[in-house]
Amino acid sequence: MSRFGSIWGSGPPVLKALAAQALGFLFLLSLAHLFPGRLPFWLWVALQALLAASLAAWWGLGPWWRVFQILVPVALGWQLGHAVSAWVYPSLLAVVFLVFGGGILTRVPLYNSGSAAWDELLTLIPEGERWRVVDLGAGLGGPLAALAHRRPEARFIGVEASPLVWLIAWLRCLPWKKNCRIQAGSLWRFPLAEIDLAFAFLSPAPMAALWEKACTEMKPGTLLISHSFQIPGVEPERRISLPGRPGACLLLYRIPKMP
Ligand SMILES: C[S@@+](CC[C@H](N)C(=O)[O-])C[C@H]1O[C@@H](n2cnc3c(N)ncnc32)[C@H](O)[C@@H]1O
Incomplete structure (x- = not known):
């Protein structure tokens, strides 16, 4: 090409x-x-x-x-x-910013993963262990709301940059506030050192930078799981196909030991 x-x-x-x-x-x-x-x-x-x-x-x-x-x-x-009326266009612009603003620089729009992906994620979080799981770009909070009550011992956190989307995710996860919270802000500023499993459903654009961040901050042996988007030049440890959209899958990347 x-x-x-x-x-x-x-x-x-x-x-x-x-x-x-x-x-x-x-x-x-x-x-x-x-x-x-x-x-x-x-x-x-x-x-x-x-x-x-x-x-x-x-x-x-x-x-x-x-x-x-x-x-x-x-x-x-x-x-x-x-x-x-003069207020219509600024109002529309404000709504677009509140819903999509967080993903403009990262080039990540808002779309949601489905229950098939959440069920597969659940099988990757061991029962009874205090794993720390993050959803980088938590969207409307679907994955965390689905996982938090089924793995009560684990700790879940979502990071979301678009204000209105963050608010919806925060409200959605309130019933599980004991082990789940949604933080407003950029995923690039979220520290990954204590995380056992990082989940991301973003776009092709930030994957190389995300891998670099994960390899720098996460402990060797922990997992970065990308929904559908590959990390360029890195072979996933495992690929789990998902029903629905062609090419939909979970890609499991194990953080290697740094030389
Ligand atoms: C494709 S959605 C995925 C939502 C959710 N993880 C899911 O699986 O249903 C990606 C989300 O990432 C958010 N996002 C994009 N760039 C971000 C950034 N730099 N920091 C935090 N969130 C970001 C977007 O606002 C959007 O809500």
């Missing part, structure tokens, strides 16, 4: 989504120039949505991004015919 191809392949989805809208718009502009007959306004909007969503699908963006590609032109088209 060319250098551009690999940068494009691992680049942030938001850039691909914007590029799809821009290309769709340029194509329609040329079409309008070549065939200047009058088409109904909403047909142009529908064409823009269709082109942007098709490009997004072709570039491998997930279903939510495709829905987003359709909603953006429709919302803009609607807005052209309506006066929108």
Whole structure:
């Protein structure tokens, strides 16, 4: 693959989504120039949505991004015919920040692991032992809420950077506050020295840096488990396939002894 191809392949989805809208718009502009007959306004909007969503699908963006590609032109088209109060856009921006802000720099969006992954994680935490388990990027708290009451002796902690997502996870894990807490902040500042098992469901972008952090801070023999995203150049000790999305799996990386 060319250098551009690999940068494009691992680049942030938001850039691909914007590029799809821009290309769709340029194509329609040329079409309008070549065939200047009058088409109904909403047909142009529908064409823009269709082109942007098709490009997004072709570039491998997930279903939510495709829905987003359709909603953006429709919302803009609607807005052209309506006066929108000045507070609407800053409020939307604030909501986007509260939900996705934590993952913008790490290039990690919010999506949730499922109960099949949590069940597999449970089998990796020995019963009756005081293991310390962290979910790096705890999202809405699903994994920790599912594990904390089934392993009451273990200690669970989640780190989440997006404020609203953190609040939901914190509320969700309140019933298990004896052995589970959710901390607001960046996973990069969370010390891993006392952790027996670190779980992360992030994206391809931060995996190399995460491995470096884990190898520097975690004790040899402890586990870093990545949901679906490989650490480049490192062979996992074990791979557990998960049902559902193609390629979904847990990848188990054992922290090696440092030379
Ligand atoms: C894909 S979700 C996974 C959620 C959860 N672990 C699960 O398995 O359901 C990743 C989460 O990591 C959070 N995140 C991204 N970068 C982060 C960072 N630097 N520090 C803390 N959380 C981060 C995002 O806000 C998002 O909620």
